[in-house]
Amino acid sequence: MKSRNRYSTSVIKLSQDIVLMSVLLIMSDHSAKMSSQACLSHNHQVTPTLESRSLNLDRRRILQQCFGKFGCYSVDHPWFSSHRPLSFFPKSPKVMKSYFFLYTRHNPIHLNLLKLEDARSVQMSHFDPSKMTFILTHGYFEHGHAAWLQRMKTELLVNGDYNVIILDWLTGSGPPYSQATANTRLIGVMGGHLMAFLKTHANLDLYKVHCIGHSLGAHVCGYLGSYLKNDLQLELGRITGLDPAEPNFEFTDPLVRLDPSDAYFVDVIHTDGNPITKMGLGLFQPSGHLDFYPNGGKVMYGCDAPMMKTLEQEHGNMAAAFRRVVGCNHFRAYEYFIESINSKCPFTAVECPSWEKFASGECNGCLTDGDPYSCDYMGFYAFTKLKGKRPEKENRALFILTAENEPFCAYHYRVTIKLSDTKESFIQGGDRGNFLMVLNGDNQASTRLQLNKQETFFEPGRTYHFMTTTGDLGHVHSADLIWEYALHPFNPLTWRLRSESRMFVNRVEIEQFGHKHKHTFCAQDKPFLPKKPKRVIWRPTCRENAPDPGSSFLGSLLNADPIGNAQQAINFVNPLNMNPLNGLASITGVFSGFRATMLNMGPSLRRMGLTVMRSDPVRRILESESKGPETP
Known part of the structure; x- marks a missing residue:
């Protein structure tokens, strides 16, 4: 009976919220009409009538709710918009409690409870204002004793003698989601009250406070910093957003979501940036001074495992397997950060215009001249390169690759292979296949690494870039290069019937990200036979190639590979082979990649002087792109 009454109450409350929003919209339209009529009748001089004043007063009363010392909260614009169609008031502080659990090296297991405006709770605790203070907080449907929060707390205390405060808002983080979204505003202000209290009564330096929040918790940190700045003219030192929640936040006003103005330094790790329609839970929109996009920020390596394999890993537990499939990308953000705290491997990320350019090895990493911040560290050490200086730019996008399983950190190498432009190489011609490599370092040798992620048609005289990751090899002194010829069974243009495949290589260049050094290994234009x-x-000098001639018509055509891409798309959406949630998102990429390849064929067609029929779709694509925007 009680459960039925609770259900009825929640339904009535939701109905009241919907009716309230309808009334607000009607009143807003009526108020706008009254204002426009007043403007017309008084030569654009606005003279509010008693009726309009009364409407505005009633509108403010309906659209705003106050909670004493914690301030007033509006559900009007920007809190209500097309990106947030349902805007609720936060729950009352009498109903929704926030708890602040303090851990230090003196009490790493047993917490000290800090209470708002309670000086005795601070005095009786192990809080030390001279030390760095971390505030950790959770997201939707979680609590302050979550395993990942305890792991992060432990790693922080191993790293240094800190104050670690876990902000628990369990009573406000539950469903419905829109209500939990609204509650984050009040929880953030409560956290701000505690920081202001500690500054006043314990002389806490707010620049030595770092708030770390996951999902909705990232926005809690944002509201905490925003309250300190806008209401108290104080500034928080740093905020780290761990895959901030996307629903009700993406593309909203900066006041509504986490943004760079909320602290002296704001860094964000995006790991689940697909739209909510594709089961993405995290914000893809840049939200900090530094925005890190590991593996592109949408699908994390190791999270696209087949459904059957995931079910096997969870010992047949369907509920656990489903949670892992749906939430794996979202959870990776705090897993990466936790590992970064004490890892000897630096999570070196590189600034790049796009993920596609980074993944194809087109970005120079830490070798960019004149910009010491062209690469940075994702996670705990993201602020170290700035050396305490305020960031000059916002929304800098940095990319990084991770391993599929723990440890997630990997050492990045950008490999460049220049194929020979000798006469013998051109007579041999191009071939379809893969380049593999073993890097030999002072510490160890790498496993056999496949450089190109899919079979590629390689042409003489061209330069190819690749990104790969390994463990800690130390100084790389040599490399073993392997060529694998791969014909396409349905494409005769890739067949070699009277000759053997050979690939003539001029040189191999290897750059480790995080080190401003590039190693050049000469191949002396020698042929590489399959397998x-x-x-x-290394040699002091290598013969210089002529400039890269660009892709030929045949190379562009073969690398488009519509047959292979179609088969890949079919495999992605096959529920027995791959995760269908991640696979559906790849089909658009297949077609956009084919279109881009067609566009790259334009220079080859012009060099060859070919005339293509107007009915040819390639010609239509090329013509539409070459015209560009119309000019008046």
């Missing part, structure tokens, strides 16, 4: 490793070593 026969050949070692390349």
Whole structure:
């Protein structure tokens, strides 16, 4: 009976919210009409009538709710918009409690409870204002004793003698989601009250406070910093947003979501940035001074495992397997941050115009001249390169690759292969296949690494860039390069019937991200036979190639590979082979990649002087792109 009454109450409350929003819209339209009529009748001089004043007063009363010392909260614009169609008031502080659990090296297991405006609770605790203070907070439908929060707390205390405060708002984080979204505003202000109290009564330096929040908790940190800045003219030191929640936040006003103005330094890790329609839970929109997009920020390596394999890993538990499939990308953000705290491997990320350019090895990493911040560290050490200086730019996008399983951190290498432009190489011609490599370092040798992620048609005289990751190899002194020829069974243009495949290589260049050094290994224009490793070593000079001639018509056509891409798309959406949630998002990428390849064929067509029929779709694409925007 009680459960039925609670259900009826929640339904009535939701109905009241919907009726309230309808009334507000009607009143807003009526108020706008009254204002426009007043403007017309008084030569654009606005003279409010008693009726309009009464309407505005009633509108403010309906659209705003106050909670004493914690301030007033509006559900009008920008809190109500097309990106947030349902806007609720936060729950009352009498109903929704916030708890602040303090841990230090003196009490790493047993918490000290800090209470708002209670000086005795601070005095009786192990809080030390001279030390760095971390505030950790959770997201939707979680609590302050969550395993990942305890792990992060432990790693922080291993790293240094800190104050670690876990902000628990369990009573406000439950469903419905729109109500939990509204509650984050009040929870953030409550956290701001505690920081202001500690500054006043314990002389806490707010620049030594770092708030770390996951999902909705990232926006809690944002509201905490915004309250300190806008209401008290104080500034928080740093906020780290761990995959901030996307529903009700993406593309809203900066006041509504986490943004760079909320603290002296704001860094964000995006791991689940697909739209909510594709089961993405995190914000893809840049939200900080530094925005890190590991693996592109949408699908994390290791999270696209087949459904059957995930079910096997969860020992047949369907509920656990479903949670892992749906939430894996979202959870990776705090897993990366936790590992970064004490890892000897730096999570080196590189600033780049796009993920596609980074993944294809087109960005120079830390070798960019004149910009010492062209690469930075994702996670705990993201602020170290600035050396305490305020960031000059906002929304800088940095990219990084991770491993599929723990440890997630990997060492990045940008490999450049220049194929020979000798006469013998051009007579041999291009071939379709893969380049593999083993990097030999002072510490160890890498496993066999496949450089190109899908079979590619390689042409003489061209330069190819690749991104790959390994463990800590130390100084790389040589590399074993392997060529693998791969014909396409349905494409005769890739067949070699009277000759053997050979690939002539001029040189191999290897750059480790995080180190401003590039190693050049000469291959001396020697041929590489299929599946026969050949070692390349450093030499003081290598013969210089002519400039890259660009892709030929045949190369562009073969690398488009519509047959192979179609088969790949079919495999992605096959529920027995791959995760269908992540696979559906790849089909658009297949077609956009094919379109881009068609566009790249334009220069080749012009060099060859070919005339293509107007009915040819390639011609239509090329013509539409070459015209550009119309000019008046």
